[in-house]
Amino acid sequence: MANHSIVAQDLVYSYGDLKAVDHISFEVGEGEVLGYLGPNGAGKSTTVKMLTGQIRPKEGRATLLGMDVAKETNKVQEHIGVAFETTNLYEQMTAIENLNLFARLFGVKADPMELLEKVNLETRGKERVSNFSKGMKQRLMIARAMVNNPRILFLDEPTEGLDPVSSESIRDLILETSSRGTTVFLTTHDMYEADKISDRVAFVNQGKIVALDTPARLKRQYGQRVIKMEIEKEDGEIDIREVPLDENGAADTIKQIMETENIVTMHTEEATLEDIFIEITGRGLVG
Amino acid sequence: MNLRHIWVLFTKDVAHGTRNVIFILAIVMPVAFSLVMTVLFGTVFSAKPKLGVADVGSSEFAAQLLASDFMEVTDFESQDELLSAIETGAVAAGVTIPDGFDDDLVAGNVTDLTIYMWGQSLISDRTIIGSAIAEDVLDASERDTPIAVNTELVGDREALSWQQRLLPLVVLMSVIIGAVMVPSTSLVEEKEARTLTALTTTPMTMGEVFFTKGMMGVLLSIFSGVMILSLNGGWGPNPLLLILVLILGGAFASAFGVLLGARTKDVQTLFAVIKGIGILLYAPGFIALFPDTIPQWIAYIFPTYYIMQPVIDISQFGAGLVDVLPHVAILIILTLALMAYLATNAKRLQVRVAA
Ligand SMILES: Nc1ncnc2c1ncn2[C@@H]1O[C@H](COP(=O)(O)OP(=O)(O)O)[C@@H](O)[C@H]1O
Numbered sequence: 301m302a303n304h305s306i307v308a309q310d311l312v313y314s315y316g317d318l319k320a321v322d323h324i325s326f327e328v329g330e331g332e333v334l335g336y337l338g339p340n341g342a343g344k345s346t347t348v349k350m351l352t353g354q355i356r357p358k359e360g361r362a363t364l365l366g367m368d369v370a371k372e373t374n375k376v377q378e379h380i381g382v383a384f385e386t387t388n389l390y391e392q393m394t395a396i397e398n399l400n401l402f403a404r405l406f407g408v409k410a411d412p413m414e415l416l417e418k419v420n421l422e423t424r425g426k427e428r429v430s431n432f433s434k435g436m437k438q439r440l441m442i443a444r445a446m447v448n449n450p451r452i453l454f455l456d457e458p459t460e461g462l463d464p465v466s467s468e469s470i471r472d473l474i475l476e477t478s479s480r481g482t483t484v485f486l487t488t489h490d491m492y493e494a495d496k497i498s499d500r501v502a503f504v505n506q507g508k509i510v511a512l513d514t515p516a517r518l519k520r521q522y523g524q525r526v527i528k529m530e531i532e533k534e535d536g537e538i539d540i541r542e543v544p545l546d547e548n549g550a551a552d553t554i555k556q557i558m559e560t561e562n563i564v565t566m567h568t569e570e571a572t573l574e575d576i577f578i579e580i581t582g583r584g585l586v587g
Numbered sequence: 588m589n590l591r592h593i594w595v596l597f598t599k600d601v602a603h604g605t606r607n608v609i610f611i612l613a614i615v616m617p618v619a620f621s622l623v624m625t626v627l628f629g630t631v632f633s634a635k636p637k638l639g640v641a642d643v644g645s646s647e648f649a650a651q652l653l654a655s656d657f658m659e660v661t662d663f664e665s666q667d668e669l670l671s672a673i674e675t676g677a678v679a680a681g682v683t684i685p686d687g688f689d690d691d692l693v694a695g696n697v698t699d700l701t702i703y704m705w706g707q708s709l710i711s712d713r714t715i716i717g718s719a720i721a722e723d724v725l726d727a728s729e730r731d732t733p734i735a736v737n738t739e740l741v742g743d744r745e746a747l748s749w750q751q752r753l754l755p756l757v758v759l760m761s762v763i764i765g766a767v768m769v770p771s772t773s774l775v776e777e778k779e780a781r782t783l784t785a786l787t788t789t790p791m792t793m794g795e796v797f798f799t800k801g802m803m804g805v806l807l808s809i810f811s812g813v814m815i816l817s818l819n820g821g822w823g824p825n826p827l828l829l830i831l832v833l834i835l836g837g838a839f840a841s842a843f844g845v846l847l848g849a850r851t852k853d854v855q856t857l858f859a860v861i862k863g864i865g866i867l868l869y870a871p872g873f874i875a876l877f878p879d880t881i882p883q884w885i886a887y888i889f890p891t892y893y894i895m896q897p898v899i900d901i902s903q904f905g906a907g908l909v910d911v912l913p914h915v916a917i918l919i920i921l922t923l924a925l926m927a928y929l930a931t932n933a934k935r936l937q938v939r940v941a942a
Pocket residue numbers: 315318319320338339340341342343344345346347942
């Protein structure tokens with residue numbers, strides 16, 4: 301327990317009759333990146349809100365850094381940073397003013413330029429946030445979340461709706477931050493993102509965690525590796541053939557194809573997290 | 588309560604304003620209103636106030652009054668003559684000095700002195716006359732214990748000038764507009780922009796946010812109140828007491844503003860609500876406009892009456908702490924009740940905002 305940054309025990313939250321989070325338990329170790337992967341409405345944001353003291357769990361308990369979030373909310377909040385799902389910056393203020401305001405609230409000295417550099421906004425510091433694009437605002441929110449040099453960083457869909465380049469630089473930033481010992485709780489419905497930067501991934505569906513493990517082990521446990529071949533037929537058309545690797549007789553099947561057909565390309569393909577998510581829940585991550 | 592949090596948010600709000608229009612409303616409105624009143628009724632730049640003195644004996648005290656620099660003082664033969672002069676407005680106020688007044692004063696036998704005020708005399712005149720006489724009494728008595736100086740209006744209620752009738756409403760508006768509008772609008776704007784959630788996810792609490800927003804309202808309200816009283820010469824003999832009432836009134840109205848902001852989800856709804864209840868807030872001021880047609884006790888049921896009435900009593904009639912204590916006590920109780928409600932519900936409201 302001692303080196304767990306986040307401990308969620310049996311968390312429940314409901315909006316009226318709707319159970320948004322339904323008895324969720326997990327732990328996140330210090331410096332670990334937990335990818336919290338699930339489709340829209342799975343209960344990801346509600347979980348973040350409970351963990352960060354914005355709302356109080358109806359049942360269960362959230363413990364951050366050994367402190368009960370519901371009881372020592374302000375003390376916990378000193379050590380965490382939250383990048384919210386929806387933009388909530390002071391639009392009439394400049395980027396630097398936004399960062400300074402929060403640094404002063406936390407009572408810490410922070411270098412706004414250094415933070416802006418991290419999110420590639422160093423040239424826009426003196427501009428009003430209202431002129432920023434959605435992606436810039438999102439990046440500024442991440443910078444703001446880091447203003448107090450938090451021990452745990454909560455990022456609620458930080459790359460949602462961003463262009464690929466911005467998304468990639470945010471992922472790099474997350475990895476860099478975690479390599480310096482910061483624990484990261486990352487919600488996303490992007491399986492590629494979860495796969496790439498999470499130490500472990502939690503699959504969330506309808507308020508429940510249906511699987512939680514490293515991406516590699518999830519794939520080994522649920523996914524099938526296949527050999528995918530492109531075969532040129534006699535009339536010149538390309539045919540695609542997939543052979544599951546873990547089935548009996550796979551080797552014979554492949555050998556037979558190699559002897560009788562004209563193979564253009566051939567490679568192994570791993571199951572994606574999305575395939576596994578579908579396999580477990582019967583539904584996809586998008587839509 | 589963490590003072591740093593409050594200070595940081597406060598300086599942010601001052602530097603980046605809420606809706607500037609509202610600051611302007613809160614400061615410019617009372618000034619504009621005063622100027623209009625001044626143009627219509629002439630307050631600020633009036634000549635020396637006119638005082639009449641009926642010196643029945645031959646009093647040193649009366650002689651001293653007659654020599655005053657601040658007032659234009661006329662001597663009258665009798666109280667009857669004096670009163671009829673007041674009734675026609677020839678003098679703004681009058682005082683009768685009975686035979687042997689000087690000796691009685693020094694001996695401590697005089698307990699009160701009545702000043703007769705013309706019903707339509709200017710408030711600034713009343714203030715100057717009232718305080719000048721009170722000062723002279725102190726000088727002449729050679730003692731520290733002042734006697735009670737009563738004011739009595741000459742003429743019936745209809746003689747109240749429009750300026751006097753309007754002053755309660757103007758005072759109420761200046762105290763209330765800033766105090767209700769600024770905290771409520773500021774809170775709702777932060778709610779709409781979701782910055783309120785950002786703030787309360789730091790170690791800052793919702794209670795501290797409420798306090799900061801309320802504080803802005805109180806300061807603005809005191810500012811407007813001071814402005815309106817200065818422009819209208821309404822300070823009266825007890826400026827400190829008046830400031831105290833302004834602070835309390837501002838606190839009540841601001842707490843109400845915070846409550847309104849906490850319970851409303853967007854600016855449009857807020858303005859609709861304020862429009863709807865504005866009439867209730869200002870009702871005591873409107874009721875005071877028509878002392879003959881509307882029974883004045885109706886005003887008692889409106890909480891803002893307990894802001895307005897002490898201000899009027901002190902500034903226009905020179906009331907002291909004891910006189911206004913019942914009203915002020917009610918005001919304090921109402922304010923504390925509101926604050927207690929806000930303090931106990933801050934957490935719950937925080938959750939509602941986040942969810
Ligand atoms: N304020 C709210 N009031 C009512 N229902 C809500 C509210 N916020 C979220 N929900 C519902 O709770 C469920 C979980 O929402 P959320 O935690 O936002 O999911 P996610 O972040 O995974 O998309 C959804 O069905 C959503 O519609």
